[in-house]
Amino acid sequence: MRLTGIEVRFGGTPALAGVDLAVAAGERVAVVGASGAGKSTLLGVLNGAVPPTAGSVRVLGQDPAALRGRELRRLRARTGTVHQHLELAGQLRVVHNVNAGRLGAWSAARAAWSLVHPQGTDDVLAALSRVGLADRAYERTDRLSGGQRQRVALARLLVQRPELVLADEPASALDPALADQALGLLGELAAGRGGALLACLHDPALALRHCDRVVGLAAGRVVLDAPARTLTVAALEGFYGVRR
Template sequence: MTAGSRVAVIGASGAGKSTLLGVLDGSVTPTAGRVEVHGAEPAALRGRELRRLRARTGTVRQHLDLPGPLRVVHNVNAGRLGAWSTARAAWSLVRPQGTAEVRAALDRVDLADRLHERTDRLSGGQRQRVAVARLLVQRPDLVLADEPASALDPALADVVLSLLGELATEQDGALVAALHDPALALRHCDRVIGLDSGRIVLDAPASSLTVAGLEGFYGVVR
């Protein structure tokens, strides 16, 4: 995968999209083959080295996995835990650090007024945007997103995917997004990879594909 690329991963439910993203961020250990992220193999690293590598990868997980009782400001700040010392992380829970950047990030996803709210008081779509704001303050080189727009209205879905795409490309990184909406995939990505039962069955530039063609891939019959 080259710097600056935006890749959509598509495939039916259970095709292996989330597993692929998990392998990339190191939360799933590959059973065969090898993966290189930022030029290093995550499975071969330990301790500080591994942390530094992981801090360069940001993920929006499918189930978000944001601790509910934590306030929005802390959940966004959690994106910087890879860069912060433990003492600073602990102190930030008492006096939130770097609120200006948190506020700016929330502003970009239209949630600025929810800074001090408990995350579990937000709607599904709002939580999804908190997860995106977390990535905005983390500033990773590699952005992994597992259905980041599943609970958003069409306008917000576009905003969020543009943000993730910008984030990835502005520092010569890359975006890998698992998406179910063919139109969204074609609008925001320049390469589409199709998975079926864990194998790549489609790998083509977005410009060569059509919405109808991708729907056919899913088996949509109109």
Template sequence: MRDVEVRLGRTRALAGVDLVVGAGERVAVVGSSGAGKSTLLRLLTGAVRPATGTVEVLGRDLAGLPPRELRRLRARVGTVHQHLDLVGALRVVHDVNAGRLGTWPTWRAALSLLRPQGVPEVAAALAEVGLADRLYDRTDRLSGGQQQRVAVARVLLQQPDLVLADEPASALDPALTDRTMVLLRDVAERRGGTLLASLHDPAVALRHCTRVVGLEQGRVVLDAPVPALTAADLAAFYGAPR
């Protein structure tokens, strides 16, 4: 991102953001509610367009990218959305399989709704998140934490080059939070890829990431490698008036 500004209506969500993330990094994006964390991640999928500045993802400038090329790029980006982006009326197998839709032709995606494709791979991904027995349950009958793990399983199945996770553990207990972060880190590392995660808990950032980027009112005010940070540093970041 170079000198990026994003406006949502009259609100300036990001302002003057310069950020370069290299392949293989595990970056935690931290900040208070409304700081711009979710907007920053949505910018990287092309769901939000910058008012000014440039955004490059996996070597491609998103500005003016044709729809077909953008679809191909998104197939290489796995996203765990804050609101999960699941279809509650579908079976879990279908919601997990959605991670592969970007690589399937339309006919196969349609067929999979009638007869799920690649069931062994879906079952394996669900087993990794502790939901091996939920393959054919309706997604909306799962708890919030279970649905969050379905969203993680979808990314595990996708095997992307870039993993974006927006509060991926907000509905999970501490043990499942750590397990989920390890899974997301591992799926990124399998392809030598990158993980960007917006995190509410700074302690989770210190345990699972290699770098911390702090946002305040849409601006980057902290950017440091984890070994250079302490819990006290992050506490000061959250508590300092700006």
């Protein structure tokens, strides 16, 4: 995965400015920065949701902005995203939201039939078990707590089995123990396909425990790119306006 000279502007406001970033297979990279630094926009460029104003993007050997229709769906099936707002269908049962991770690999007919008679439930239950929600598979998703919904989004990613994992604040609604579990699962998932993990994280300690490398954004620019082992929590807290 490589970004070269990426700029994104919304109207006259720059969200990303001259971003160069390369992530190798097997890397676990944390992206840190204050609100408005450009973290979510960066993930949007990588999954094809945000077209860059300038620069070039290569994700799993392809340019997401140049793809349409089936080709874009295939790339997104290989790229798993945990969105900050989760993008779950609250009125559907948990099993259907988890199965949404496989829609890119299913025909339209199978996807429609699965809404009536859920398909692949063994895999769904196994994924829910890994996030501690096996007993909630047939509950309406909007009846779950915020932390439980976040774990449903993680289970959806587990059944998708992507090569590249993009996670936008994947542990923001979880307690410390579950947050560690979630980041561990995401790292295992990426490593299992020989892929990579890029996670926007609000907790510096979590970033240092689970990632090999930390990229810091400020005002849409990369101002830090260093191995996690060389950094401290105190050094990263400045990216969030925290002072000891």
